Amino acid sequence: xxxxxxxxxxxxxxxxxxxxxxxxxxxxxxxxxxxxxxxxxxxxxxxxxxxxxxxxxxxxxxxxxxxxxxxxxxxxxxxxxxxxxxxxxxxx
Amino acid sequence: xxxxxxxxxxxxxxxxxxxxxxxxxxxxxxxxxxxxxxxxxxxxxxxxxxxxxxxxxxxxxxxxxxxxxxxxxxxxxxxxxxxxxxxxxxxxxxxxxxxxxxxxxxxxxxxxxxxxxxxxxxxxxxxxxxxxxxxxxxxxxxxxxxxxxxxxxxxxxxxxxxxxxxxxxxxxxxxxxxxxxxxxxxxxxxxxxxxxxxxxxxxxxxxxxxxxxxxxxxxxxxxxxxxxxxxxxxxxxxxxxxxxxxxxxxxxxxxxxxxxxxxxxxxxxxxxxxxxxxxxxxxxxxxxxxxxxxxxxxxxxxxxxxxxxxxxxxxxxxxxxxxxxxxxxxxxxxxxxxxxxxxxxxxxxxxxxxxxxxxxxxxxxxxxxxxxxxxxxxxxxxxxxxxxxxxxxxxx
Numbered sequence: 001x002x003x004x005x006x007x008x009x010x011x012x013x014x015x016x017x018x019x020x021x022x023x024x025x026x027x028x029x030x031x032x033x034x035x036x037x038x039x040x041x042x043x044x045x046x047x048x049x050x051x052x053x054x055x056x057x058x059x060x061x062x063x064x065x066x067x068x069x070x071x072x073x074x075x076x077x078x079x080x081x082x083x084x085x086x087x088x089x090x091x092x
Numbered sequence: 093x094x095x096x097x098x099x100x101x102x103x104x105x106x107x108x109x110x111x112x113x114x115x116x117x118x119x120x121x122x123x124x125x126x127x128x129x130x131x132x133x134x135x136x137x138x139x140x141x142x143x144x145x146x147x148x149x150x151x152x153x154x155x156x157x158x159x160x161x162x163x164x165x166x167x168x169x170x171x172x173x174x175x176x177x178x179x180x181x182x183x184x185x186x187x188x189x190x191x192x193x194x195x196x197x198x199x200x201x202x203x204x205x206x207x208x209x210x211x212x213x214x215x216x217x218x219x220x221x222x223x224x225x226x227x228x229x230x231x232x233x234x235x236x237x238x239x240x241x242x243x244x245x246x247x248x249x250x251x252x253x254x255x256x257x258x259x260x261x262x263x264x265x266x267x268x269x270x271x272x273x274x275x276x277x278x279x280x281x282x283x284x285x286x287x288x289x290x291x292x293x294x295x296x297x298x299x300x301x302x303x304x305x306x307x308x309x310x311x312x313x314x315x316x317x318x319x320x321x322x323x324x325x326x327x328x329x330x331x332x333x334x335x336x337x338x339x340x341x342x343x344x345x346x347x348x349x350x351x352x353x354x355x356x357x358x359x360x361x362x363x364x365x366x367x368x369x370x371x372x373x374x375x376x377x378x379x380x381x382x383x384x385x386x387x388x389x390x391x392x393x394x395x396x397x398x399x400x401x402x403x404x405x406x407x408x409x410x411x412x413x414x415x416x417x418x419x420x421x422x423x424x425x426x427x428x429x430x431x432x433x434x435x436x437x438x439x440x441x442x443x444x445x446x447x448x449x450x451x452x453x454x455x456x457x458x459x460x461x462x463x464x465x466x467x468x469x470x471x472x473x474x475x476x477x478x479x480x481x482x483x484x485x486x487x488x
Contacts, residue, residue: 003434003437006255008254008440016333018433019434041333042250043250059342060258060342060343060346062338063338064335064336064338065335065336065338077335078333082336084284084337086284086285086336086337087284087336090286090287091321
């Protein structure tokens with residue numbers, strides 16, 4: 001069975017899809033399952049946990065950005081709900 | 093204890109190849125060098141378009157790079173050929189390589205009676221003698237603390253950062269754990285992650301140097317009207333799933349694993365100790381790999397998504413690819429297939445095991461596809477293009 005998604009680091013709160021995942025798909029994660037809320041294209045991300053507006057989004061065990069709105073489990077994480085932490089804060 | 097079979101050099105350094113390097117000091121003798129190399133067994137021609145009229149940093153980059161390639165432990169001995177009127181002379185290069193106590197010969201074409209035909213013959217005679225001596229040397233076992241690994245990526249796609257690059261990171265950490273050395277070049281692709289690299293720096297001073305390197309670069313590009321941060325990630329990156337500059341750069345620096353950062357090297361500069369090092373180099377694959385080999389890397393791992401065939405004359409280059417189509421269409425260029433993470437139920441760790449096995453086999457003498465196909469690419473970074481860029485029509 002091919003992997004549908006990959007989690008880069010154990011502390012990550014998002015996963016990256018390895019194939020196009022359809023809205024409503026049920027994915028096994030740990031002992032639980034995640035319902036995918038929107039279509040996730042290949043290479044795109046979805047949330048593994050609830051992420052509140054202003055909270056950090058973690059991939060590779062590192063901060064890749066800040067949530068610009070509340071994100072639910074299974075939500076597509078893309079430019080509509082994440083912004084650069086580096087450009088907003090670090091590089092100022 | 094894990095070991096590899098290598099060639100011991102007089103002043104330390106262990107080779108995984110036993111080559112004769114024929115080096116041009118200047119562009120004008122590239123043909124002479126190529127003709128010599130054709131007749132010398134197990135030799136490589138190291139040619140380039142530089143060596144004359146170079147000044148400032150360009151002068152030192154070219155000199156340090158050519159010397160470094162000759163000093164690389166994969167090289168048994170070197171013949172340097174100059175013309176005689178250039179400023180980067182065969183003598184200058186030869187004398188510095190000589191400090192490694194390895195066989196070295198150098199001469200200028202203008203000092204040989206009989207023109208280039210006689211010079212080619214002279215080079216062949218010197219090179220062939222060296223090649224005979226090289227055959228006497230046998231491989232012996234050494235531990236991996238003797239290894240310097242170069243980390244490269246080229247022709248990346250949105251899959252590279254989640255497949256091949258993190259697999260390389262595991263292997264880089266492995267080499268560092270075994271007491272070896274690893275070098276991450278391409279500083280333009282650290283932008284957006286410098287705060288994370290700084291956290292991994294061995295000291296505050298090194299952390300400051302990381303910040304200063306990136307800040308200087310960003311400030312200088314802003315002076316000519318370019319905000320480098322604003323153009324990353326590109327629309328194609330975003331379509332591929334990347335959302336922020338730090339996410340993109342994290343995919344790149346994933347090749348450097350999680351080890352502590354020991355310091356920042358200049359282009360082609362040899363690491364001053366073991367462990368993970370960063371190198372200032374602007375992210376062009378062949379320039380980057382030339383700089384890594386000149387810094388003493390005996391082996392380079394290069395991740396590629398879209399498929400790059402490049403190699404290096406001195407250091408074997410292992411290609412690892414996470415894109416299923418590239419692994420299929422360019423199978424004769426790809427050593428390690430990381431696309432099994434997508435097509436089969438493989439993990440990054442499984443691919444890293446395969447890569448580590450290939451690294452060990454390559455150290456023991458097994459050829460990489462870039463070697464089999466004869467990719468022996470050289471390009472040397474030039475930085476004084478800046479004073480001349482003002483003449484460009486777009487900047488006048």
